[in-house]
Amino acid sequence: MEAGALTLPHxxxxxxxxxxxxxxxxxxxxxPTLGMLLFIISEIMVFGAFFTAYFFIRVVQGAEWPAEGTHxxxxxxxxxxxILLSSSLTMHWTVMAAKADNRAGMRAGIxxxxxxxxxxxxxxxxxxxxxxxxxxxxxxxxxxxxLTGLHxxxxxxxxxxxxxVAIRVFRGHFSSAHHRGLEIPGIYWHFVDIMWVVVFTTVxxx
Amino acid sequence: MSxxxxxxxxxxxxxxxxxxxxxxxxxxxxxxYGWDPVLDGDAVLQVALIAAPFGFFIGFGLFxxxxxxxxxxxxxxxxxxxxxxxxxxxxFRVNTDHKVIGIQYVVTSFFFLLVGGMFAMLVRAELxxxxxxxxxxNAYNGLFSVHASILIFLFIIPVFAGFANYVxxxxxxxxxMAFPRLNALSYWxxxxxxxxxxxxxxxxGGSFSTGWTAYAPLSTEAPIGQVFFTxxxxxxxxxxxxxxxxxxxxIITMRAPGMSFFRMPLLVWANxxxxxxxxxxxxxxxxxxxxVLLERALGFNFFEVTRxxxxxxxxxxxxxxxxxxxxxxxxxxxxxxxxxxxxxxRKPIFGYRMMAFSLLAIVVLGFTVWAHHMFVSGMQExxxxxxxxxxxxxxxxxxxxxxxxxxxxWKGVLHLDTPMLFALGFVTMFTLGGISGVMLAxxxxxxxxxxxxxxxxxxxxxxxxxxxxxxxxGAYYWxxxxxxxxxxxxxxxxxxxxxxxxxxxxFAPMHLIGIxxxxxxxxxxxxxxxxxxxxxxxxxFVVGLSTLVFVYNMVVSWRAGIRAPANPWKALTLEWxxxxxxxxxxxxxxxxxxxxxxxYGVPGAVHGVFKGAEVxxxxxxxxxxxxxx
Numbered sequence: 001m002e003a004g005a006l007t008l009p010h011x012x013x014x015x016x017x018x019x020x021x022x023x024x025x026x027x028x029x030x031x032p033t034l035g036m037l038l039f040i041i042s043e044i045m046v047f048g049a050f051f052t053a054y055f056f057i058r059v060v061q062g063a064e065w066p067a068e069g070t071h072x073x074x075x076x077x078x079x080x081x082x083i084l085l086s087s088s089l090t091m092h093w094t095v096m097a098a099k100a101d102n103r104a105g106m107r108a109g110i111x112x113x114x115x116x117x118x119x120x121x122x123x124x125x126x127x128x129x130x131x132x133x134x135x136x137x138x139x140x141x142x143x144x145x146x147l148t149g150l151h152x153x154x155x156x157x158x159x160x161x162x163x164x165v166a167i168r169v170f171r172g173h174f175s176s177a178h179h180r181g182l183e184i185p186g187i188y189w190h191f192v193d194i195m196w197v198v199v200f201t202t203v204x205x206x
Numbered sequence: 207m208s209x210x211x212x213x214x215x216x217x218x219x220x221x222x223x224x225x226x227x228x229x230x231x232x233x234x235x236x237x238x239y240g241w242d243p244v245l246d247g248d249a250v251l252q253v254a255l256i257a258a259p260f261g262f263f264i265g266f267g268l269f270x271x272x273x274x275x276x277x278x279x280x281x282x283x284x285x286x287x288x289x290x291x292x293x294x295x296x297x298f299r300v301n302t303d304h305k306v307i308g309i310q311y312v313v314t315s316f317f318f319l320l321v322g323g324m325f326a327m328l329v330r331a332e333l334x335x336x337x338x339x340x341x342x343x344n345a346y347n348g349l350f351s352v353h354a355s356i357l358i359f360l361f362i363i364p365v366f367a368g369f370a371n372y373v374x375x376x377x378x379x380x381x382x383m384a385f386p387r388l389n390a391l392s393y394w395x396x397x398x399x400x401x402x403x404x405x406x407x408x409x410x411g412g413s414f415s416t417g418w419t420a421y422a423p424l425s426t427e428a429p430i431g432q433v434f435f436t437x438x439x440x441x442x443x444x445x446x447x448x449x450x451x452x453x454x455x456x457i458i459t460m461r462a463p464g465m466s467f468f469r470m471p472l473l474v475w476a477n478x479x480x481x482x483x484x485x486x487x488x489x490x491x492x493x494x495x496x497x498v499l500l501e502r503a504l505g506f507n508f509f510e511v512t513r514x515x516x517x518x519x520x521x522x523x524x525x526x527x528x529x530x531x532x533x534x535x536x537x538x539x540x541x542x543x544x545x546x547x548x549x550x551x552r553k554p555i556f557g558y559r560m561m562a563f564s565l566l567a568i569v570v571l572g573f574t575v576w577a578h579h580m581f582v583s584g585m586q587e588x589x590x591x592x593x594x595x596x597x598x599x600x601x602x603x604x605x606x607x608x609x610x611x612x613x614x615x616w617k618g619v620l621h622l623d624t625p626m627l628f629a630l631g632f633v634t635m636f637t638l639g640g641i642s643g644v645m646l647a648x649x650x651x652x653x654x655x656x657x658x659x660x661x662x663x664x665x666x667x668x669x670x671x672x673x674x675x676x677x678x679x680g681a682y683y684w685x686x687x688x689x690x691x692x693x694x695x696x697x698x699x700x701x702x703x704x705x706x707x708x709x710x711x712x713f714a715p716m717h718l719i720g721i722x723x724x725x726x727x728x729x730x731x732x733x734x735x736x737x738x739x740x741x742x743x744x745x746x747f748v749v750g751l752s753t754l755v756f757v758y759n760m761v762v763s764w765r766a767g768i769r770a771p772a773n774p775w776k777a778l779t780l781e782w783x784x785x786x787x788x789x790x791x792x793x794x795x796x797x798x799x800x801x802x803x804x805x806y807g808v809p810g811a812v813h814g815v816f817k818g819a820e821v822x823x824x825x826x827x828x829x830x831x832x833x834x835x
Contacts, residue, residue: 020381020386021381021791023380023381023382023459023796024379024461024462026458026460026462026463027459029458030459034454034459035384035385035451038455039451041486042451042485042486043489045485045490046492046493048489049492049493049526050493052519052526053508053516056518056519057508057514057515057519060519061515061516067514134505135504135505135506136504136507138507138514139513139514139516140514142501142506142508142515145506146508164275164276164277164278167276167277167278173278
């Protein structure tokens with residue numbers, strides 16, 4: 001499934017065209033953007049399956065949440081949510097800067113976004129280390145690690161994309177005319193953030 | 207032999223490095239946690255099964271272009287990105303041409319048909335007599351499990367993707383798929399998944415033997431051979447999702463001028479619907495196998511009831527994919543049959559729009575029936591009746607299609623050649639399979655026949671009499687286009703009649719012994735079923751032999767058949783308007799579509815025209831396919 005993320009390379013400004021002659025454009029929708037949206041749909045379904053597991057453990061089996069004798073650090077996770085959400089804002093700012101041909105803004109934006117993403121991941125791992133239960137302790141522990149870990153893996157994929165984009169930003173590949181290679185990883189990053197809000201709400205708040 | 211250029215030597219190196227990485231990772235992590243022993247064979251195997259395919263992909267050159275892009279370097283046209291295949295060796299390289307990939311897909315899938323069919327022969331050999339003959343019960347369980355998994359994940363699903371890969375861009379007037387490199391990656395994941403599943407026979411404890419359904423907790427406690435399925439399915443599924451996404455984007459953004467959605471051939475419609483199903487449903491089987499893997503490898507407790515887990519959850523998640531999956535295995539076949547019946551009876555397809563809408567109806571309803579596989583699983587009782595109703599309802603759009611096909615045939619000028627025979631065989635056999643499906647929707651009946659040979663009969667009537675017949679029909683129908691040669695019609699007919707008769711003799715009696723209570727998935731059976739089982743085994747060998755006729759016909763015709771004209775069937779759809787095989791980028795000029803795809807028998811009807819040619823349109827389009835919109 002990671003393969004879908006690899007549809008990105010068709011975007012971007014400076015690639016040469018290698019391949020078949022252009023086809024008739026039968027839709028106003030841009031092909032790589034549509035590909036990313038479809039990929040996100042299938043990503044949502046992966047999360048959907050994990051939420052199904054969550055539903056069966058917590059609602060159908062009626063297991064105590066969180067498991068007896070454990071505690072979920074809502075405050076830390078809340079701060080982490082704020083960090084990830086602000087990275088969405090900076091990502092949006094980066095795309096805006098690209099559209100305005102603001103090179104300095106683009107560089108600052110992508111750097112901040114990636115930094116916030118790494119911070120999120122660091123705090124998440126730190127939380128795992130100190131949380132005091134493991135996935136093998138209980139089904140609740142399993143689905144806690146399952147959902148947050150699945151999301152963490154997506155943050156990691158998103159960060160890899162952001163790193164690729166950052167290289168190209170710093171090489172000056174994007175401009176107001178060519179910024180698709182920046183916009184599409186951005187869509188993915190927004191998806192990762194929105195998904196976190198859902199995971200955070202169901203796992204930590206409810 | 208260069209280890210720097212993409213190809214098999216570098217791929218081998220990639221696999222070696224990946225295995226080394228697996229060893230390093232496992233030893234490192236276990237040493238860090240202070241676990242003893244530091245080296246755990248099962249753990250290394252599981253990591254290696256995930257890492258080695260990526261070593262192969264990277265070494266083989268599937269990621270070269272993307273690595274250059276990601277590092278900000280200027281991309282270069284690789285040697286293998288050139289289109290077309292000049293010799294057979296080009297089929298063993300990364301190639302981004304949809305026609306090459308289509309043939310790679312189809313040939314690979316048929317190879318796995320022979321492998322999976324061979325397992326079926328072994329199963330029938332064991333079942334020819336009561337008692338144990340050739341294999342022990344565990345090996346028998348392995349045989350039918352690998353038989354089903356190979357034929358579902360490595361044959362039926364990818365062979366349809368292969369046909370569509372070849373003809374779909376041609377049909378909509380596109381030069382290639384939307385993402386040619388992703389397309390190449392999708393293909394190369396398949397042999398990896400197939401080899402992985404077959405390699406499970408080498409694992410200690412034997413191959414995976416939990417059926418293709420791999421129910422937990424059976425699969426979480428099975429010997430290590432199980433992970434070959436768990437991980438192999440991930441690659442087959444990823445391949446499927448990537449191809450589906452590619453089809454959807456291609457269909458939406460790359461249609462020729464004038465090719466509105468309601469001028470698309472029904473094969474395109476069928477693959478559009480199938481791809482929707484794949485994108486939405488396939489992630490669920492990925493997740494179900496993630497659960498199994500996490501439970502096996504890292505000690506998670508999704509299914510451990512004593513720790514608050516839910517064991518039925520696996521079945522819900524699995525069938526939420528695998529029921530739509532039976533439509534993934536059927537809808538593209540519907541498309542193939544619609545093409546063939548219209549062309550071979552020289553009539554417009556009856557109820558074109560209803561054919562398209564019924565496909566979409568199946569997509570939607572397909573997500574509402576999953577628990578009918580679980581009537582005897584002990585799930586909540588209130589789910590049963592709603593699922594019975596939706597299951598009966600989903601027969602309605604399928605019925606619309608059957609009746610539309612019959613109405614298409616009505617008073618047509620039938621050309622009873624091999625593709626048409628297989629198409630007619632499909633319509634009859636699939637109807638029988640559909641009827642036993644409606645029977646199975648009825649809860650009292652399904653409780654009676656659950657886990658008996660009635661289920662085996664039903665699944666083979668829809669997947670063999672249904673899907674496989676459409677695949678054979680499609681293989682003969684597009685053989686001239688894909689190879690540029692004609693197949694041997696006499697051998698084709700021989701293949702059809704032996705398959706059709708052998709198939710019915712094999713699977714029809716299974717209904718009877720199923721109702722009488724012979725359980726499926728058991729290597730031994732009661733003496734009273736001995737007669738029928740011997741009969742079934744002999745009939746199944748007829749089916750096996752008939753497949754050899756097919757293989758012989760394909761191989762010999764491909765090598766030395768007479769040259770095929772551009773349009774041997776006088777079809778209207780665009781793939782037949784170019785040479786056989788088509789030029790390297792499909793069309794010299796992009797065609798313009800001016801009418802419906804099935805205006806057979808309408809004087810002067812034209813579907814697509816090429817620039818420079820005179821545009822002729824029909825005065826009144828035939829059938830229920832209004833032009834325009």
